[in-house]
Amino acid sequence: MDVLSDVITVARTGRPRSAYVRWHAPWGQQFASVPGSAGFQVVLEGSCWLLSPHAVPVQLGAGDVLFMPHGSGHTLADDPATAVTDPACVPDGPELPASYVSDSVDRFGEGGPVTAVLCGAYQLDPSRTHPLLLTLPDSIHLRADPSRHRELHAAVQLLAVEVGHPRLGTSATVPALLDTLLMYILRIWLAEQPTRGSTTGWAAALNDPAVTAALHAVHRDPAAPWTVAKLATEAGLSRAAFARRFSSMIGQPPLGYLTWWRMTTAARLLRATEVPLRSIAAQVGYTSEFAFASAFKRTHGLAPGAYRRRS
Template sequence: MDVLSDVVAVTRTGRPRAAYVRWHAPWGQEFAAVPGSAGFQVVLRGSCWLLPPNAEPVRLGTGDVVFLPHGSGHTLADSPEGLLTAPACAPDDREPYADRASDGVDRTGGGGQVTVVLCGAYRLDPSRTHPLLLTLPDLIHLPARPDRHPELRAAVELLATELRNPRLGTDAAVPALLDALLLYILRIWFADQSARGAITGAGWAAALNDPPVTAALHAIHRDPAAPWTVAGLAAEAGLSRAPFARRFATLVGQPPVGYLTWWRMTTAARLLRASDVPLRSLAAQVGYTSEFAFAHAFKRAHGTAPGAYRRTG
């Protein structure tokens, strides 16, 4: 597994949710802030405006993708005036994708132009949220470009098809497609930042744009159970020990061994909740030869013993 794949696989908890929603102008929909979640909006037909609470309105056209990695509250509307000119939304309509993993919803505002939007949300486990997600801006806007990002357009179309016309297997297809959509959004955003020369200084964007540090990160994620040392990770990076350690800590925000331990404990937390693997075997999967040493490290990281953590999942 590479870093970006693991970010998607490990930090999400529960089932992601999505809805295929049709609005009829005039309309406005408020989406409440949901801490511990990430949301997206994709315009499939027509156009609308995204109204952040403390920023200028953003016009969205067909094919535009918006990702809100921190669950920020916002409004979608057919005009920049938003809810001022639209029928009032009932409180239980604030999250049209909240009740089911997948749904098709018709929101009748008026008798005007139709806008179709793919809405969705991912629940994140605060104890496993990767620092990469924490460093993203509140809003990522990927404008539609017919000549670019074919994989993103394909994922959107497949997801829209499943939500528009549910069939046998839709409940399995939708979460997988949502994971793919999230992966493509992050991949494209990081690539665009690099192409624009917008990645400077420290941080995860810079770390993933740095070949030596990326090589070490991939090594950790590929085999967290390996007996990694700073020297061993430096060899993966193609650098000597001291320059590598400084470079890694500057870009990632913590020393190599500190990140290795954090990732091992994060992986262990996921395995505890997702499987009934015996603790001795699980400890070995994350690099501990002693069940006692693993339990001690896990309690230090998560504030509870592994067995208790598993029982409360």
């Protein structure tokens, strides 16, 4: 597993939820803030405007993707001057079922031009949110550009086909495509961040070969007896230079991140499996079940057994 794959695997819980909605102009829709989730809007047909009381309206066109990593509220409308209705399409609402809406949902308007949008959300576990996700802005807007974002464009096209014309297998295909969409969004955003001269932040870290090599080593084998010196060897740097660079970019020292990742991995295993505690301890680098339980309780506030029962 690479770092970005692990970020998504650990943070997300359950299946992504989505709904395919067609609006007929004039229309304006507010989407409520939903803490503990990451929301998205994919414009499949037509165009609309992203409205905010604190920013200039932004026009979205067919193929554009809007991602809200922190579940921030937002408003879409066919025109900035259109009146806005109450919040809808929230993850627990009737318009956002377990996977997708099997046929088109026509809403609002008076027969004007149509805008088709795939709206939805990923449920996140706040206790396991990777620090990379915490550094993302409130919204990420990626414009349709097949020449630069070929993979994203292809995923959007496949989603448009599946939700617009559901058939056998769509209920399995849509969640998989949504996971792919999320991966492409994060990959593109990280790659496009200006990192020249930057010495802090996850975008800089994942564009730094030395720090990335150490991160991949930790994620590839969290049970290994890592030391700062061994991770520095993976990075191809001296111990002191590596420790300074890693701490500056990641915001915590190498062994601090290692412990956090081990405990996060252990929490996922406790929630998702029935693997014995001694096996989980070994998988995250502890030869003693007692030492593992003590470290886990310091991090999560509960003993591993109690955490599993509560989950």
